[in-house]
Amino acid sequence: MGCFSIKCGLLAGSVFGAVIAILGGILIPVGDMIIERTVKKEAVIEPGTTAYDNWASSEIAVYRQFWLFDVKNPQQVVQEGAFPEVQEKGPYTYKTRYLPKANVTFNPNNTASFVLPMGAIFEPSMSVGPEEDTVTTLNLAVAGIHIFPSQWVVSYDMVINSTNSSLFQHRTVKELLWGYNDPILKDTIGLFSPYNGTSDGPYNIFTGKDDISKVSIIDRWRGETKLSFWNDTYCDMINGTDGSSFAPFVDKDVPLYFFSSDICRSVSASYEATMNLKGIEVYRYSLLPSTLASPVDNPDNKCFCRNYETTKNCTLAGALDISSCSDGRPVFISLPHFLQGSEYLREVVLGLHPDEEHHKTFLDVEPITGFTLNFAKRIQANMMYGPAKDITVLNKVKDYTLLPLAWLNETATLDDKTADMFKRELISRIDMLEIVQQVLLIAGVIIFFVCLIAFFCVRRKSKTNLG
CATH class of the missing domain: 1.10.287 (Helix Hairpins)
Structure with missing residues (x-):
């Protein structure tokens, strides 16, 4: 019943x-x-996947903002050995990385090869003035004399005097950044010269097809699995990706590693906070102070110290000597205004005011996909000058001084259209499944x-x- x-x-x-x-x-x-x-499946870098579309695209604008340091007391520095006093001018903004990857080739070992074409287009509407604005800055051809052999010094002093050159010079923004014809060297020099028409790479990265944990990790740069700048196994390691993406399902307890050709080394970033970017949850990662710490505080950095005399026996923190990858020029890379650097660096150069919020480097990574949706790479180019008793314009200089020339803020962020697509295609589907x-x-x-x-x-x- x-x-x-x-x-x-x-x-x-x-x-x-x-x-x-x-x-x-x-x-x-x-x-x-x-x-x-x-x-x-969608994180694999191969035609037809979301990762490939993002990787191959050049639609998201990348900008480089430059602030140049104008020296206010050049005469006192040369004639009296005074500390230089600087004032930053900027931003002067350029659109960069607007060209798609070139020579893209997919290899049998589940890697992809490519080069990054370099180009810069000035953006007047995003700048404080035209490229023709002038600054008083270090004379790049004179500042590096202290690294020359002693037998060259006397003849070099004659060249400096015959060309009416000094330790400082007046240059336009465009000249200092992208190059000018130097009367001493009889060659084109500049902070980023040459740039337009050049390329970075070639890069060889893993596609993740056979192992998704390796996706975007650099296998080779310029045909090599390691660098040749530091003469040390540890410092010459190429670790991680290029920072544009990482393996999916990011664990915030594990640092992210990436290689930057701008600073000729690999670095790591650690989780700082969970942020909301246009309705998308992202993990913010930033560089730790140990990245540019002195070998006294971080022994791992000992192999990055190149010159014991100019770095106070490698006790200075906050500056990386990249002369070995900049044709021997005494160029140092730091965070803007020597953020996280030794107090000494700011004591001998007046007018610097480091600010954590405006001067730190960070990445905002979407944790499910591993895509970097927003970033700010902030680095400062500095040049060392020092005493030289046989050089007229340097014989009053008392000590080696690391002088900031310019700092840049390279940024890119998710536009509204891509953010909506990202939320519609991924976040909304995951949310709907969780709701069900x-x-x-x-x-x-x-x-x-x-x-x-x-x-x-x-x-x-x-x-x-x-x-």
């Missing part, structure tokens, strides 16, 4: 609720597995307990009536 009583209906409702709750519970690991499989999971689980539990409680209430009432 069939069961059509209220008790049977409530019991069936309890069973139905339990089934729904179990289904919701099963969907949690199943749904997570589906999400993981889909993300890993939660609704089934909660609804099933509620139905189960409501029907079960009602069943016992009806059963108890029936017993009472029979009694």
Whole structure:
């Protein structure tokens, strides 16, 4: 005989609720597995995937803002050996990395090769003035005399005097950044010369097709698996990606490693905070002070110290000597205004005001995909000058001085169109799956307990009536 009583209906409702709750519970690991499989598939760098579309695209604008340091007291520095006093001028903004990757080749060993074409277009609307603005800055051809052999010094002093040159010079923004014809060297020199028409690489990166944990990791740069700048196994390591993306499912307890050709070395960034970027949750990673710490505080940095005399026996923090990868020129890289650097660096150059918020380097990484959706790379170019008793314009200089020339802020962020697409294609789908999971689980539990409680209430009432 069939069961059509209220008790049977409530019991069936309890069973139905339990089934729904179990289904919701099963969907949690199943749904997570589906999400993981889909993300890993789309994170592989090969035609047809989301990762490839982002990797190959040049639609997201990358800008470089430059602030140049104008020396206010050049005469006192040369004639009296005074500390230089500087004032920054900027920003002068250029659109860079607007050219797509070139010579893209997919290799049988699951790597992809390419080069990054370099170019810069001045953006007047995003700048404080034209490229023709002038600054008083270090004479690049004179500042490096202290590294010359002693037998060259006297003849070099004659050249300096014959060309009416000094330790400082007046140059336009365009000249200092991109190059000018130097009267002493009879060659074109500049902080980033040559730039337009050149390229970075070639790079060889893993596509992640055989192992998604290796996706975007650099296999080779300029055909080599390691650098040749530091003469040390540790410092010459090429670690991580180029910073534009990382393996999916980022663990914020694990540092991210990336290589920057601008500073000729690999660095790591650590989790700082969880941020909201246009409705998308991202992890912010920033460089630790140990990155540019002196070998006294971070022994791992000992192999980055090149000159014991100019770096106070390698006790100075906050500056990286990259002369070995800049044709021997005494160029040092630091964070802007010597942020996280030794106090001494700011004591011998007046007018510097480091600010953590405006001068630190950071990456905002979406943790599910590993894509970098926003970043600010902030570095400062400095040049060392020092005493030289046989050089007229340097014989009053008292000590080696690291003088800031310019600092840059290279940025790119997710535009609204891409953010909406990202949320629609990934975040909304994950959210919808999680909502379905939660609704089934909660609804099933509620139905189960409501029907079960009602069943016992009806059963108890029936017993009472029979009694």
